[in-house]
Amino acid sequence: MPSPVRPGLVVSPGLTIPRAELTERFSRSSGPGGQGVNTTDSRVELTWDLRASAVLSEEQLRRLTEQLGHRLTGGVLTVVASEHREQRRNRDAAARRLAALVADALAPGPRARKATRATRGSQERRLTAKRQRSDTKRLRSSRPGRED
Template sequence: MPSSIRSGLVVGPSLTIPRAELTERFSRSSGPGGQGVNTTDSRVELSWDVGRSAVLSRVQRERILARTGHRLVDGVLTVTASEHREQRRNRDAAAPGLAALVADAVAPPGPRRRATRRTRGSQEHRLKAKKQRSATKRMRSSRPSRDD
């Protein structure tokens, strides 16, 4: 077990995922590896059941489910690491990936955008550019143009 998740995976100051809630699976990795690529289970899948986690508040759970819904399979969030040839290095790489993913999902939303109006100059510039583009296309056509 990597030292970063021996007792639990620290996501932020207020959230640590207990080791008991994390599941690791190993499989054969694709890509370079020489003769050992077909015999070594170096690919690591680190999974966490978001739906059954005891450490999440209701708000945190809702945010994670809403923001990572496309990555969840039956409420389980999985991160895969296979960029290294060694299982140990892939295990060390998977933990920060899951922590970063959860930290982004749990973070509160940013400030709302205040609606503003376009300036008169920007509107005039846009309309002038549209007329210029229209005139250019009109010049290319073989039909006679109508004058504005």
Template sequence: MAPLTVRPGVEIPEAELHWRFSRSSGPGGQGVNTADSRVELSWDLDATTALGPVLKDRARERLANRLVGGVLTVAASEHRAQLRNREAALARLAALVAGAIEPPPPPRRATRPSRAAKERRIAAKKRRGETKRLRRPEDGS
């Protein structure tokens, strides 16, 4: 099997992926009690050679709530066939890692609202206040 491509230039070697199979609770008919179609895919983030130190630290920080002992695990059991669940687990792992190692967005440049924007905001507040004032019951009744 080929390495898992996370994004161009980042590939997880097949040797670093650990598979575990078990019986799925989902669909399967008569084969549900015999086929180990549920798939768990584990990848040791701390021991990987696929990521450099900067990307590894970024991934460790962003995936902190999903890591157990430095190992990221994804499960797939939505398909009846083990092969389809394996493909789903690979895609899920690749998406998680790709999202975790993407660079942070550029910092926001602080700006002030324009005069026209301030005027529009105040006019909207006045319209809203007028609508509410018209809904009030008259004091004389």
């Protein structure tokens, strides 16, 4: 049975990274695998050059660079997966991780908080509670001459 053609890595409905823009490198993993870990290149490094990408708009590139700047090396985003024994599963894990990173970085931030003022009633309740607490503590004092 032929393998299905995978046009690219789907990040979101509006963004698919072409497979041609992704580079995979394989090396020996230090994780589980028994004796096979010494002979199998199951660790996967998936890299994507953001600056050379044809699918990103200027705004998306700016946002990704801003959000993922600490993870970029020369404009290249690298994700490593080595938790599985099989290369195929590590390839899938690295692709999922890369897609999640990019999707999170492109997601809009939370809405700005609109400054509001406390209501008169809430201010009065707070001050009344403070007075009651103050009175309670003052009445606990047993030192002579402390009564007001």
